[in-house]
Amino acid sequence: MKRTGVTAARGFRASGVSAGIKKTGPGNEEKDLALVAADVTASVAAVFTKNLVQAAPIGVCRKHIAASGGRARAIVVNSGNANACTGAVGREAAMRTAVEAAGLLGVAVNEVLVASTGVIGQTLPVDLLLQALPEAVNGLSADGGSDAARAIMTTDTRTKQIALTVETPDGQYTVGGMAKGSGMIHPDMATTLAFVTTDAVVESGVLNDCLKQAVDVSFNRISVDGDTSTNDMVAVMANGVSGVKVQGEASTSVFLNGLTKVLTHLAKEVVRDGEGATRLVTVEVSGARDDNEALKVSRTVSTSPLVKTAVYGADANWGRIVGAVGRAGVDLDPAALTVSICGLEVLSPGYRSDYSEADAGRLMKADEVVISVDLGQGVGFARTWTCDLTHGYIDINASYRT
Amino acid sequence: MKRTGVTAARGFRASGVSAGIKKTGPGNEEKDLALVAADVTASVAAVFTKNLVQAAPIGVCRKHIAASGGRARAIVVNSGNANACTGAVGREAAMRTAVEAAGLLGVAVNEVLVASTGVIGQTLPVDLLLQALPEAVNGLSADGGSDAARAIMTTDTRTKQIALTVETPDGQYTVGGMAKGSGMIHPDMATTLAFVTTDAVVESGVLNDCLKQAVDVSFNRISVDGDTSTNDMVAVMANGVSGVKVQGEASTSVFLNGLTKVLTHLAKEVVRDGEGATRLVTVEVSGARDDNEALKVSRTVSTSPLVKTAVYGADANWGRIVGAVGRAGVDLDPAALTVSICGLEVLSPGYRSDYSEADAGRLMKADEVVISVDLGQGVGFARTWTCDLTHGYIDINASYRT
DSSP states (O other): OOOOGGGSSTTEEEEEEOOSOSOOOTTOOOOOEEEEEEEEEEEEEEEEOOOSSOOHHHHHHHHHHHHHTSEEEEEEEEEEEOOOSOHHHHHHHHHHHHHHHHHHHTSOGGGEEEEEEEETTSOOOHHHHHHHHHHHHHTOBTTOHHHHHHHTOSSOSSOEEEEEEEEETTEEEEEEEEEEOOSSOOSSSSOSEEEEEEOSEEOHHHHHHHHHHHHHTTGGGEESSSOOOSSOEEEEEEOOTTOOEEOHHHHHHHHHHHHHHHHHHHHHHHHHTSTTOOOEEEEEEEEESSHHHHHHHHHHHHTOHHHHHHHHTTOOOHHHHHHHHHTSSOOOOGGGOEEEETTEEEEETTEEOSOOHHHHHHHHTSSEEEEEEEOSSSSEEEEEEEEOOOHHHHHHHTSSOO | OOOOGGGSSTTEEEEEEOOSOSOOOTTOOOOOEEEEEEEEEEEEEEEEOOOSSOOHHHHHHHHHHHHHTSEEEEEEEEEEEOOOSOHHHHHHHHHHHHHHHHHHHTSOGGGEEEEEEEESSSOOOHHHHHHHHHHHHHTOBTTOHHHHHHHTOSSOSSOEEEEEEEEETTEEEEEEEEEEOOSSOOSSSOOSEEEEEEOSEEOHHHHHHHHHHHHHTTGGGEESSSOOOSSOEEEEEEOOTTOOEEOSHHHHHHHHHHHHHHHHHHHHHHHHTSTTOOOEEEEEEEEESSHHHHHHHHHHHHTOHHHHHHHHTTOOOHHHHHHHHHTSSOOOOGGGOEEEETTEEEEETTEEOSOOHHHHHHHHTSSEEEEEEEOSSSSEEEEEEEEOOOHHHHHHHTSSOO
């Protein structure tokens, strides 16, 4: 038995089945329905998209978390259809999903969360989903993490999972999770779908605080294409099965650290598998007047199509980096800038460094490219992640629906 | 003799020659040095990039316009090298260009403007430029508009020129211009390079006001890729040769109208010839609470890579449009949205319209695609222009320098 991702922590089971929502042709059914269930009631916290256009399941999740006082037993996720911009019909479909799952699991309706991902604006074939729910419930297993991770994929090329064990003076617990990408990904919210489980004992208020902090430095620091989705959500469930309590400053900080590691790994995986991506790009900005300004500059570089295409071409075109820095809305002195690419300094304050384009090009042909910008003003620092902009991105998005 | 673009108005001459700044191989010399000269001293007004990283010529132009009190005789433009991020050496090169041109033309140094466009961060081969200047001066001609328009091109696939005659009770005058694109193009400034000439009599204060207003609804409404350049500038020279005076509300409004038409044409041409573009996209937003909010929404849709790739694929994926609308930072009711593509309603308030995807796809295969969004809140309206995001954009930008 292999306990991975969302089933790595004790007391969680998961499954992934095919409900026929993704249309992949007869005899070629892809998994498109995931279920994650806690054996006992868990604390839950979630952050949602800040897009004003929100998919139906987001509304159901908000309502249920409020009604249950931050407790949950299960999350139902479908891929292939976002159930967004689907009006009253969509809201009813999301609600019916929660009701049906609650009945099959024998739990309260408001302890079930729902999430959808896929094409916007098409009616969710909810009957297909409901027909497949019993199979998902019966299939729940402690080694179902990978099946669930597969079932939430859309244009992802691989599953994204991680689990880590946290050692504490009181014993150990596990934090594990899964995520899906890979277009419409941008900071300013809980980007994309990610689900984390832990068997630590965490009160829902603490869970909520930790989730917000962890998302802020992980999922809110990535961008694939600057587009934010109607369905983004990151949720974490803590079922307490390990008996190890997270309370007080020290143990909360240990838990936050573990949660941040899990979410950062998943966030970077999402970028690495961004639509058409061939390279993971880390943009580090130092020397800003404060962290906030560093973040602004880092995000502007991360989202520049010209920088992203230059990385695709392994072209150390630092002029584009400087161009992005200059329009970030942060007051700075262009003559004080230092820019390095993969550790090679290409711009020293005021003038081009003495470097070889061939060396720079060679360094940039790696799977991971690090762009470092020093503003020369102070000690503010921030790091964001993005991917290169490639022919593959165009291929995928010029024909996603058809 | 064909008087086009910047030489359509009387009393202007132009030329375009090859200085060898663009490296296109032996025996294959492209024009890369343009000169526009007024026979008599002209009023001048210009708007510049708001990027904090500004190319050396921008500084020279600001200084000269201030020192001359808004008067100019000539503009020297090179393509192939942006002379940006080139430190003191770059500033000296821009200044030497102005000094040398002034000497050859027999005019005051501060009556010469300079502009550069091309790769950032490489030393301008100013000696090549200066060697070619006499040829540019000797070649000045009243039918040199097209040569000049060709010499300012970078990744443009064609020249961008227009001229129109304005009839007034006091007689007629001409407004003509040229522009170059076609990457690093985004609103929030005088985007890209554009030069306009007119033989109307316009005092430099009035010229300045009119230019700002005209740029705001033309060049500041276009986006190719969201990146703003270090070199952007739009300048207009009025030499008064027609004797027709622009003064007072009525005649200023007529002039503003003509100038706006010229700049809007050039701006749309820039987008239509955006890097890799196959379609011009107009994004009209109505029903906003005010024009400003409409503009915010329109810009967010215009700059969405997912919308732009959907247009490339002729895919009426209005979910992406709605997703962009929802993250525009404007308070709105998603259930009140109406979306039409090329006149075909695809989303009525709250739900998908009853339309055929085949029809929508056929409509979107046109050269021009109009996306209309009604927010259903008020009478605010705005229009922006963009192009589709294509394989061609990636081709060009992954290998621009090499």
